[in-house]
Amino acid sequence: MTALLSARDVTMKFGGLTAVNQVSLDVAPGEIVGLIGPNGAGKTTFFNCLTGMYQPTSGEVEFDGQLLPPKPRRVAMAGVARTFQNIRLFQNMTALENVMVGRYARTGTNAIDAVFRLPRHRREETETRRIAEEWLDFVGLGEAADLLSRNMPYGDQRRLEIARALALEPKLLLLDEPTAGMNPQETREAEELITRIRGLGMAILVIEHDMRFIFSLCDRVACLVRGAVLIDGAPETVQNDPRVIEAYIGTPVDVAPSADGEGDSDA
């Protein structure tokens, strides 16, 4: 099986601090991979390296057989879409407009088309609107199309962000804590939504703290601790690995001295 996404020895250093240390990770087409790890383990930094928001200090990322350049736009155009841990919607746009922005990379109207209202503009504009409405329906926000995104409830904003990412028609979707801050009801809905996205054949890489969510949903789970992959395997394996539990709960007091000095200094 050839991997859709393949990160090789990705390392990210900020000054003296190594946030991501030689992480290698593969995602196969149609696979859901969970990325877990305690706070400050470097999960989001790793995401940022994948999507070109950071230029990794070393290592490379291959997607669909091509090396990904460290340019967020090129990554997006290659077919990788993402959501953000702290929702980054276009606050003062309506839900529909947000999703339409997601179509940007898939349309080609240029300034001349737009100024003179040439056929391409008209065609793409209608199409963009139609597709955006479809994705809104898909995530269950069809009724909220004309709401300003800043006025929407928190859970809806998360779903809107996913719809915006989906509008890009990605092959790989990166979700950064899609259920953070949600109540159990919303979490269940999100879970259901992600299952339906998988039904579309998209691969998903998801960061999450909700273990129930991860272990019920993912095909594979990788655990990141202090910037390095601790374990990468089937959910059951990871779930029962003592090191994972230790990483989350902490080392028993009597063994402590071995691991000190490398505290969670990054945030």
Add this chain to the structure above:
Amino acid sequence: MNDTGSLVTLAPDSSGPAPTGERWIRFAKPARWIAIAGAVGVLAAPFMAWAYRPDALDDVSFWGEPSPLQWFAFALGLLLLGCLVAPFVIKPRPGRRPRRLLAFNRGAKAAASGSLVYFAVASAAIVLELGGLVALEPGAWAGLAGALVATVATRALPEGHDPRLQFLNTPAWGQILGIVGAVALVLFAAAYGLGQDGASTFVTFGVLCGVGVYVAARVGVMGWLSAAAARNRRALVLAAFAVAFLFPMTQDGSDANMSIAVGVLIFAATAMGLNIVVGLAGLLDLGYIAFLGAGAFTAAILSRSAFATLGWSPPFPVVVLISGTVAAILGLIIGSPTLRVSGDYLAIVTLAFGEIFRITMNNLDGVDGPNLTRGSNGIPAIPDLELFGFDFGESHMILGVQIGRFANYYWLMLLVLALIILVFTNLNHSRIGRGWVAIREDERAAEAMGVNVFGLKLLAFAGGAFLAGIAGAVKAHVDVSVTPDQYIFMESAFLVAGIVLGGMGTVGGVLIGASILKLLPEKLRFFEDYRLLMFGVLLVVMMRFRPEGLMPDERRQLEFHADDDELAEEIGENIEAHVIPSLAGAPEPDLKGDDA
């Protein structure tokens, strides 16, 4: 801060009756009669002399023969009286719910206080011009007293219901007629106002216009008009351009106002180009005047002026394209740092670029550099344009009206402005416009969504610069001479201020801002020495209290009030309200509560 002032919400707010009204409401009946008495005073005043000598205002020293300004006061009085008497005349048909189309009480209040302001300003003008209270004649006193009585008395009237005129199903021709009528009124006001030489007459007339708009808004006419305008955009645009096109016809062959009008149009066109950069792409450019200058210098160098340094003068359409292109190339150069630099830094880079442009134009004089611009002498004696046999320098008779040199250029500039507005709105309502909004909102998220951030920023710079370059090419011929000292930082600051004043990202706002900034100094010359001071203070005050401008773009307004959730709700509702009627075809009559 919550009265948004946008077109759609100009209709009276839905807050209940004012507390004072509540307290005095039991005196409503007698108050109405007292107010009517006041209105009669206002109506009588125009037939009396206001001033002792003729030099104040437009000669208000006659008995029985009102001057135009006095007739306007009479009209205000009629409005006031009408609002007061209307409830006696208009009775709901038995068995039907009252239609409550107009809010007459609110209108009466507005008309009364408006009259008071009008008479106060007029009296103040007389007193200032003739020196002393003695100069006031009984007419002025009668008007003041009547308006004061009416103002006090109308306070006791209940606030009443919201006007519902805007939800009335008016036939399309009626709406268009309303728009045309309103636009024609604007034409008349503009022509009349510009015709006033005296600063006091101009100010008094300006106050009248303000009062008129205010009363119309309170009564509910404005709400109807803006709803009609929103539904008939094309008619509005056509009517506005027709009126702008007809404006020179009202000037009776005089070039005096046309010269000012051309200046306003050039300024507005440039500001509109800048609005693409600032208003749409959200990049502050403090050196924008350089693009106008680049266009003007290019056109001057390529003109048939004896001072032109290249000795090559292609036909004007070609020159326009070259001017635009030169400016656009400069725009690309100045825009290229946006790849690495953003925010305040970019603003400073553009400022530095503007200075570099000015100094360079000054230096390309054959001494400190190749002789291209003749340095500080600039390029004078640029001949008038000749397009398809039409000489812009000549006067022409059109429909019996003499159309002079500046009117010719006015029409040309009008076309340029129309082009720029077209580019502006079409870009705004397209994939590109959406990209710009996304960049403004969250640049990194936009990039992660595949928006070509750098490309769109460059497009804004180059496109805006291209349009400014075109405006500059015309300006060179209007001004006859092009010198570097016309393109200083202060001019860039004025352009930014024009946008900020009117409202970033909107067409109407920029037109209003440009008119205010260019017209007022011409008409209020006595004020001249304090112009810059006021300008600076205005910028500070605007940023403090209304950073989104007089006529803001809704989205922009939200950006400036990131923490104001109430405003967001309100505007959110408005946006939905726009969308629903346009989808449903007709407005819903009971969209708003019965007696909110």
Add this chain to the structure above:
Amino acid sequence: MDLFAQQLVNGLSLGALYALIAVGYTVVYGIVQLINFAHGEVFMVGAFGAYTTWILMGSPSHLSPGFAFGVVMPAMLLGGVVAAVGTALLMERFAYRPLRGAPRLAPLISAIGLSIALQEAVRLFYGRIPGFPDSRRAIPFPVIDGFTGRSWQVAGVTIQYSTAFTLIALLVCTTLLWWFVNRTRMGRAMQATSQDPDTSRLMGINVDRAIATAFAVGAALAAVAGMAHGLRYNNIDFQMGFMAGMKAFTAAVLGGIGNVNGAVVGGLVLGVVEAMATTYIPGQFGSSAWKDVWAFALLILVLVFRPQGLLGAKAVDRA
């Protein structure tokens, strides 16, 4: 070689003036990420404050050196500092503080407005005070006997007293500033605020006061620069702040905005570059008419290729 040395002295002297103003930009930017565009006007107000003090002292002239150096000049300096600091604090309180949460466009436009308004206010109203000279044109700065126009000759190089004054002032001011920022409670509060205002507030730091202090410190240095300007060029006018402010800002960016040492280095480098460009760029482009172009081109190049400045400072990626 003499010419080179002379131009070096000229450049350092001019650069020291830029540096004194640039520190104000950098301190304020470091703490609130605001380009105080009106800082050039604070410098102008400082110079007028010093001049006003001189008038209020009864326009003393033909003084003994002891009295001039011991009483008149310190008093003028103090007057300038008071005026500049007062102006800066008012600005901060009424124009900038209310805009702290607003988009970054708002304070910048407000600053431009302030800059214009301050210039115009001085132009229109200063000269109307009875006994004050017409401020619509340049005002001659007081002549200090034994100082104005005096110079040393060192190995063929002319070093004016005013040059020495500017350089010494820069040295003293930056030393005091270093001490203030690193060794006092308020200085540490400022540092904390610049790192993270919200956390600082939670830790009990009076953030408003820390920010106001940054404005005041910058203004005090600008006032010293205003005094130095008056002594050096012997005249002051309402427009003197615009170009000086622009150049000083360039200097601050050159060194790395937010970094005090950077501002000093940037100022000196800019001054020297201007002086040398006038002398050593051959041909038409070497004329003094182009030196501002070179200065601004340097600014743009630095911003594009090394946004963190020569000495490096905070990340510039702030939208």
Add this chain to the structure above:
Amino acid sequence: MKRHLAAGVSGLLLVSLALTGCGQRNAPAAPSGGGEGKKVATIGVIAPLSGGLSAMGNGIRNSVELAVRQANETNAVPGWQFKFVAEDDQGSPDPGRNAATKLVADKTVVGVVGPLNSSVGQAMQPVFESAGIPLISPANTNPSLTRGADLANPVRPYKTYFRTCTTDDVQGPFAAKYLLDEGIKEVATIHDKKTYGQGLVAAFTEAFTKGGGTIVSAETINPDDKDFSAVISKVKATNPTLVYYGGEFPQAAPLSQQMKAAGLGVPLMGGDGIFDPNYIDLAGSASANDLATTVGAPAESLPSAAAFVTAYEAAGFSGGYGAYGIQAYDAGTALIEGLKVSLKDATDVESARAATVKAVGAVDFAGASGRVAFDEFGDNKTRTLTVFHVADGVWKAVRTEDFK
């Protein structure tokens, strides 16, 4: 208290009633003043009445108004009454052009004096040309305004434009001649790159080198500069015996002061742009022995100028007549002299405009600054110039001569 107020208000009402003139609108307004039955011709002024140049602008305005008043008093053109109108150009082309169109639109305007700046003059020349109304500038010194682009083959671009001042190409050579006569052969030039300064230095350089002098160094400064040390060091290295400066006193004074402080102890010479008492104030003791050329003879030595000064002071204007007051007064007088011919038999102003332009071109009279007559380009034929130097803190005349 209340009673007082009531009394006051009713008193005011009574007074205003008493003063009421029950006129009739549309009734022919009685002309105020003593001009019964006279036709009205308007003489305009366009000058910077506000902003940084307002002192000079108001001097021009007042001086022309004085000329108009005197013409009305002496009944200069029988049957005609002159009206005076002043417009502000803010020293900038755009408002200047608006002011020009405004005046031109007035059917009674017969001629205009102004403006101060050459760049403003350039912007309004075509407006007056197409209206056929004479424009006489008291202060535009740029030669190309009257002689076109190619000064070697002069062609007059606008036949309605005249000026009473001397152009830059006269002052420069005059200064060169003076210096050569004094035996000064090595001069450095500096100018501010503005039209005036650059023109002055260019004309000076040509005449000076032709006369055998050497320009040891030619430098420029920016008008906004404060620090001239780099330029001065550069100039100093070439050891000039004098620095010739093209520009105005706000830069010239600090330049002179910084020159002396930097050890370049040679005099600075300039044109009429530095001939101002403020120059000496600003430069202080450093200005001693600095030189300036001016157009015209010194006012105290010319009886006609002295008469103007007396009349100006008696007229009670606020503010002095400024650097160009005398030329403005002469411009106003030249216009009135022309009108004496053109309006004599005219029925209305509009039809007399063409004749006025012709008549103004032909005037020849003794003005405040000396003889005033225009050559075929519209320039003043008289070219009397004076050299001044600073001694004991004031400008003192050194030499006056007619320069050919």
